[in-house]
Amino acid sequence: MTLEFIPIGVIHSPFKELSGMPIQPPGAAEVEGTVEVFEAYLPGLKDLDGFSHVILLYHFHQSKGYNLEVVPFMDTTSRGLFATRAPKRPNPIGLSVVRLEKVEKGCLHIRGVDILDGTPLLDIKPYVPAFDAPQDVRSGWLEGARKAVSKRKADGRFN
Numbered sequence: 001m002t003l004e005f006i007p008i009g010v011i012h013s014p015f016k017e018l019s020g021m022p023i024q025p026p027g028a029a030e031v032e033g034t035v036e037v038f039e040a041y042l043p044g045l046k047d048l049d050g051f052s053h054v055i056l057l058y059h060f061h062q063s064k065g066y067n068l069e070v071v072p073f074m075d076t077t078s079r080g081l082f083a084t085r086a087p088k089r090p091n092p093i094g095l096s097v098v099r100l101e102k103v104e105k106g107c108l109h110i111r112g113v114d115i116l117d118g119t120p121l122l123d124i125k126p127y128v129p130a131f132d133a134p135q136d137v138r139s140g141w142l143e144g145a146r147k148a149v150s151k152r153k154a155d156g157r158f159n
Contacts, residue, residue: 007120008044009037011058013113018062022114032101033113035121042106044124049103053127054110059120060092083140094119097127 013033015021022028035056037045048054065088071077072084087094094115101109108124 005059005122007059007122008041009035009121011035011056011115011119011121013115013117015116018116021116028114029112031111031113033110033115035108035110037106037108039106045103045106048100048124048126051100051126053097054100054108055125055127056096056098056115056121057123058094058115059122060087060094061120062116063088063092066090093122
């Protein structure tokens with residue numbers, strides 16, 4: 001089976017290189033960016049401005065290849081790929097929850113962007129805590145590392 005995705009827009013950020021980027025949105029809490037939505041998809045933005053946050057699904061367009069075991073940014077131990085958020089994946093799809101500042105003429109102004117400039121956008125979904133934030137959650141091996149995420153930057157291991 002072959003799947004094909006067609007980008008609906010492009011994500012713009014101050015990050016021109018992979019190394020040195022924040023590795024998750026908490027590390028980019030004040031970083032501003034924009035999402036340029038292509039003209040054919042503009043009617044789909046109707047009513048989005050009522051949400052404070054959106055989920056961006058995107059293609060890790062600079063990601064080449066993958067390993068099923070990796071040493072993630074937040075650890076020094078090899079982990080199974082699917083127990084990490086490493087960008088090199090069999091299907092290089094990224095997900096970020098960002099603050100939606102405003103919608104203006106087909107452009108989303110966002111904050112908390114941890115995404116490489118020029119990244120192809122696959123989809124936008126509204127973030128709804130009642131649907132997207134379960135209460136009874138375990139964070140596996142990341143349980144002890146999550147406080148450090150805001151200080152960690154990409155170090156080139158997944159370039």
